[in-house]
Amino acid sequence: MISVRVYTKAKRQLIAAGLSVLMLLATACSASEVENTQAAAPSTKVSQPSAAIQSSKRIPAKVTRVVDGDTMKVSFNEGGKAKEETIRLLLVDTPESVDPEKPVQPFALEASNYAKTMLTGKDVQLELDVSERDKYGRLLCYLYIGDNMFNELLLENGYARVAYIYPPNVKYVDQFREIQKKAQQKALNIWSVENYAQEDGYHEGVVKGGVTPSAKSTTTTTPKPVTTSKPTTTTTSKPSVIYNSCKEANAAGAYQIKKGEPGYSAKLDGDNDGIACE
Incomplete structure (x- = not known):
């Protein structure tokens, strides 16, 4: 009887020891899971760039001159030195007002004057895309004036069309197209003349009589110099060439x-600096 009692007591002790080990293992696993969860949390925050980091990608600058609706000259500091660049707005195109190979196109002066009013002498910010420059060496960018992107303002007011879509510089092309659709529906400026603004550019020939809102003396045929003995408003009373x-x-x-x-x-002085055809 004594041997049976000893055996039973030993068995109970062994079972109790086994249960203790199992409880310790369960506690350890639970603690490990908590530690792993806490360790994983910071990595989620790190993968999300902060607003400060994103905004730091914009370059502070000042507009020194507006060439036309989509091209400007700006100055900014680089390495402690003042630098001037010609910029070209990405993904938008306004009618030509200073191209020596083209007459002033309809709504070109309206777009240019709008840009001059909004930007001349103003502090702005430049946002680059993937490719920094075009074949002419101009800096390609999205331009911000205050909280507004000027590329979008041109589209919103019907001064520009979505154009020159060359990957990889297509960051905002979808939202630009949505803005353009609204301007088309409202028939604003370039969209007020049917078939004037098209996928391949501007077709001034569709404007009635070849007379445009921004260049009323411009025709769609190649003109010849006209000599007159009457003075113009910008010349003396001597005969002049127009x-x-x-x-x-x-x-x-x-x-x-x-x-x-x-x-x-x-009309030949697109930037109104007193010098035409420069």
Whole structure:
């Protein structure tokens, strides 16, 4: 009987020891899971860039001159030194007002004047995409004035169309197209003339009579110099030569025509600096 009692007591002790070991293992596993969960949490936060980091990608600058609706000159500091660059707005295109090979296109001066009013002398921010420059060496960017992106403002007001979509610089192309659709529905500016703004550019020939809102003396045919004995508002009373485009003026050997000189006219002075066809 004594041996049976000893055996039973030993068995109970062994079972109790086994249960203790199992409880210790369960506690250890639970603690390990808590530690792993706590260790994983910071990595989730690190993978999300902060707003400060994102905004730091924008370059502070000042607009020193507006060339036309989608092209400007800006200055900014780089390495402690002042630097000036010509910028071209990404994914938008306004009608031409300063191209020596083209007459002033419809709504070109409206777009240019809008840009001058909004940007000249103003502090702005530049956001680059993947490719920094175009084939002309101009800095490609999205331009911000305050909280607004100027590329979007041009589209919103019907001064520009979505164009020059060259990957990889297509970051905002989808939202730009949505903004453009709204301007088209409202028939704003370039969209007020049917078939004027198209996928392949601007077609001034569709404007009635070849007379445009921004260049009323511009025609769709190649004009010839006209000599007149009547004075114009920008010249003296002496006979002068009138050029209907810079291309025509250049063909006649006239370049950088200053205000008051024969051949000068405001429509050829896209940046209103007193010098035409520069």
